[in-house]
Amino acid sequence: MNPLVYAMDGFNPDNRALMTQETIFHNANGLIGIRSCFEEGYPEGMASIRGTYINGVYGISEMKQAEKLYGFAEEKETIVNVADVQSIEVWFGGERFTLFEGSVLNLSRVLDMEAGITARKAHWRSPEGKEVKVAVTRMASFERPEVFLLEYALEAVNFSGPIRIVSKHIGDVVNYSNPDDPRVASESVKHLSPGVPELLGGASYIKTLIPRSGISFCSGVKNVFSKPGDETIEVSGTSAVHTFSCELSEGETVVLRKYCVFTDDRRHEDIEKSAIAILSEAVDAGAEALLLEQRTYLDSFWDRSMLKIEGDDSLSSSICFNLYQLMASAGRDQISSIAAKGLSGEGYEGHYFWDAEMYIQPFFILTNPEIAKSLISYRYSCLGKARKNARIMGHKSGALYPWRTITGSECSGYYPSGSAQYHINGDIAYAVTSYYLATKDLETLANMGAEILYETARLWLDAGTWNGSRFELHDMTGPDEYTCIVNNNYYTNLAAKHNLLWAEKAHKILKEAGMGFAAEKIGLSDSEAQDFKTAGLAMYLPYDEKLGINPQDDSFLTKKVWDFEGTPKDHYPLLLHYHPLHLYRHQVSKQADTVLAHFIFQDAQSLDVIRRSFDYYEKITTHDSSLSSCIFSIVASTLGLRDKAFKYFGKSAYYDLFDTAGNTQDGIHTANMGGVYMAAVYGFAGFRLKEDGVHFAPYLPEGWTRYSFKIQHEGCRISVVVEKDASVFTALGKSKNIKVNGAEYALEAGKPVSIPNLSN
């Protein structure tokens, strides 16, 4: 079985299942994302999120505060649903094609991750008995990110007669809303002001303004039909409607190819000119060429990124699914990052969180460092707004990144589990240093990374307080949102410590390299850098002598333990059933917090403490967030708790395909997807990226035959194949030293070295 082809057979008309499939089979390429709705539509009364998104293209929504206090955000950026290009109606004489009438003799849906396409194949019998085969192929092009291709093939199986295909390009669409679901917008906001479609050279172009954000975009559609016949194209309001009519003979197949393009004025000077140029180039190249390009692009991607598992086909396919979606979700320019739902839906309103840095960037750092660098450039471009945000929050110096945002403005409406999560600063700093450690890309450090490190370090200095000889951080919220606004959250303090120490380190490195211009630009003196170091070294890290663990924060261990036995199953996730104050008053964690710290900053603590800590927090963590079980898997691997590691891994690996959280319809969970990668590479293979190079401590999970992957480090690629007893490491291209199970090995280029695995 090819793990790169994920297929689903049969027709389940259940509304939620279909909405979930819209997410699972969406097409995206880091710039655009289109949910896989049925082109021909749904019966009235059925819900569908008919969404098309451009990364970083947003509107503004009100965010009314029940009691407005100083500095509360009152509006937020929201990713907008842009023009609908996927709608196609088909008529066979007087019968309209829809899977919800007549009989579905066969239906299969496929995500082909080698070809970079999704497909839907239906064999359908109309109420009057006409049998039709419909084959839809859809692709968001990686090589031409503005381009979306939709191929709609129809075969008349048992009849001859007239066919009419109505292909639409609809300018006036709205975002999804559902007043009954608190997880998505409750009311429909009109974001778009579409212009009248222009018809040029057989294509239609719609220029649309988003008045509240001032952004414009242009959508273009060119329909190419395989059979001559009657053809009309007309403008109806803010839509363009292209109709093809002809006679179909029994056994004949006709194909409509819909070439679509999206340009926006955050990226293109003249959106219409660009749209016209890009669209005509794509049409000239033709679908076959586009599909071929796509395959070539993906060959290269999988060569770098494949995480292949042998011995469990379903898990293997699921892992590929996760990695593919990461690549499809990641912005490739300085104005976009990776949204919590990628480009697959409107959940979390298209906002970027710390997920991008702490859960997803590691994958790109090790497989596609150019994308990792692009993510840094995005944060760098937001540094000005982060400085402003710091001022709003009362800080005299430094920059504070917003908890959720599109352009860098704080978009969180409830600051205790939003803006109070200052660790976002440390997370972004951590991504900067990880990228540097993996690439030794001094230029990026000098041009972007250093300024981020310095300004975030300045923020810690301003926000923290000296308590005797201890540097402490008060009134902040760690990753666990079931405990908010606390003093000395262990994770936050460690992230800040790392941030402070690295700011000083980067200053030294760049000064020695004669590249200290960032420090000059922002007036960073050696003595201020020394202050970073002093505070970093003095950073207080809470430790409980009695339990021999790190408390989540200063007062966490004095709280009552949550009554798990008395909590009905349908009361999870707890945040939907308990007042935040009640949660805050108990020892209960929504997600990995101290355990995350033990993974990210493992060397800060002994394995004995980490083991006790893991045991302690495991009992009180609900994993109500998708960012949790992957981390527990990694730390379980580190501690040799292999059964547990595997159980948590499985939970993460199938999160979206099994719709574990019940909300995949609103979009994929990108952070968890990155976590799946880490649970394998950092967990099972024990990978760590440190200042002294790369480390491994691999083992093979029970039941698997083998797994393999490649990582990049300082321009060298290393292939890793893990089997039961030993692992084979091969440096590709050039020689490389690595550490395995604590011992150093020199890998000669191209020569596999087999190293025994540690038994548990």
Add this chain to the structure above:
Amino acid sequence: MNPLVYAMDGFNPDNRALMTQETIFHNANGLIGIRSCFEEGYPEGMASIRGTYINGVYGISEMKQAEKLYGFAEEKETIVNVADVQSIEVWFGGERFTLFEGSVLNLSRVLDMEAGITARKAHWRSPEGKEVKVAVTRMASFERPEVFLLEYALEAVNFSGPIRIVSKHIGDVVNYSNPDDPRVASESVKHLSPGVPELLGGASYIKTLIPRSGISFCSGVKNVFSKPGDETIEVSGTSAVHTFSCELSEGETVVLRKYCVFTDDRRHEDIEKSAIAILSEAVDAGAEALLLEQRTYLDSFWDRSMLKIEGDDSLSSSICFNLYQLMASAGRDQISSIAAKGLSGEGYEGHYFWDAEMYIQPFFILTNPEIAKSLISYRYSCLGKARKNARIMGHKSGALYPWRTITGSECSGYYPSGSAQYHINGDIAYAVTSYYLATKDLETLANMGAEILYETARLWLDAGTWNGSRFELHDMTGPDEYTCIVNNNYYTNLAAKHNLLWAEKAHKILKEAGMGFAAEKIGLSDSEAQDFKTAGLAMYLPYDEKLGINPQDDSFLTKKVWDFEGTPKDHYPLLLHYHPLHLYRHQVSKQADTVLAHFIFQDAQSLDVIRRSFDYYEKITTHDSSLSSCIFSIVASTLGLRDKAFKYFGKSAYYDLFDTAGNTQDGIHTANMGGVYMAAVYGFAGFRLKEDGVHFAPYLPEGWTRYSFKIQHEGCRISVVVEKDASVFTALGKSKNIKVNGAEYALEAGKPVSIPNLSN
């Protein structure tokens, strides 16, 4: 000078000054409140809050949450502006009377606190030269609380001619809104659905429904004019317009008497029937009789309540003003309490806070215990909703009173400085026990107080946590809203301790008296009562050995001290200029918190600690709340810091008359008014109400000749006259033992005893 007459002369057309006067001269009687707007109106473009309120008559407003979490209130009760009965237009031929045209030769406004009326006297010359004297007298009747009387007298000074008086009764009014002022509603909500006025016996009645709350009220107006002439009464939409026309001779005076009534269906079964009956009784009695009743009522009030200061006329008058407003603001039935702004405006939306119990009730307990009892009956009537509120907040047992409310539902939109202020429970319990100590009214304790004490005690048991042998309270907010959601707030813990111990004590007292039915009703066992005591005795009270003070909470003293020197003057109140997280991260207090605890629960700590504590917190308290300086005054008195006590007292005493906070236009500050009383009686006279009786420790502030007041204790009244060297105590009616400066004195009924004051 009579301190019971507050007068203001001259005409200042400044808009804010006039709006402030609408508050200062409003008429209220605990049931209805009517702002003193100019009957004849204001020029277009001038703002005025033309408000009429009925205590406890409310509408519902949306309270949109930017991020809705479980248990967040999404709507709130809002006091509504009811029918306008004060509008009167006067025409002299073609000229309409208004102070904003022509010349104001003389204007005086008076609040006569002996007569219980306000008056406005104007001598005005019209643009055409007609001179008119206008004398307006207004009264909200204490004896007939539904009744408002308005007398409008006009004298033609230098002309003869026609006069037309148009008296209106307007059903369709809206609440005040100002989009530029965050302290009042930003948009006008339509709360009222008034019916068509009915005309009966020369009076007009309007029945109005408040659809969102379901409350109905009826307003009635009967105009009686002194001179026969043309008279029409007509209905225009939802208004009734009564017009009188006649010829006026030079030197002649005519008088319009407007008898008005308000009934609501929270209090009257048939609002219209009641309105008709009450109005006709008032009209039959006549204005003179109503005014006489009012004076008799007030004679009795001042006899019980007067706090007379000799040697500072202005201060004396200001103190009477404060006490008068308390009486005018206090609800007298179980569905109303004392709103933050009384019945004088819409600030804080007519909500009741802890102010009623902790700042105002002490005045009534000592002077008008029936009103104090009524306030307890209000809280008792809300106990069911408090139980529901506790469930919303996650508590399995007990009752949690809402932070701000009208009917008992939580109406606070920002829970960290709202619902998290659990001390409200302890405050209400404190009011119950104080009332009991002052009156030994076992019946009220048995019927209402005990159930409140038990259910609030249950809440503490459920909310608290045992940390070893210490009972602790986590994640709550104390009185100081610049530090929220903390562990072991000293004030909160003491209030809870008092609550728990008294719940057990009340249980014992009532059981012994054979009145234990409240315990039976709610299933309170002896062993549960014992649990109250155990937790109360084990209550943790933070103490800092190094500084020798009680920290405000567990981590308060580890925070950075606020940079007061670097804070511009126009950045106060801080909450309007700094993000809450920034405030929370610093040692800065909005108002008395630990210092309040030192007053309320003085015996919990030694005077040495209280002195150090006072010094410490004084430096970091901004008094951004009106609930602060009075408390600092009391504790300063206790500590012998007499200059300071006087300075803080002065700040409190003039708060509204000097518009110190700049928002008296939105209503008076009732909590501060109660605080002024306490600063004199508890502060200067060192009064304390304890289980062993009443204590005094009086002194005379510098510059005063003498001050005097009476208090009631267990049915006995004690007159206190404090002079420089000694104070004279007289038991009125029956003998009484009191403690003065720690020594016990037996007062024989009617025999003054002079006791030397302690020198400082």
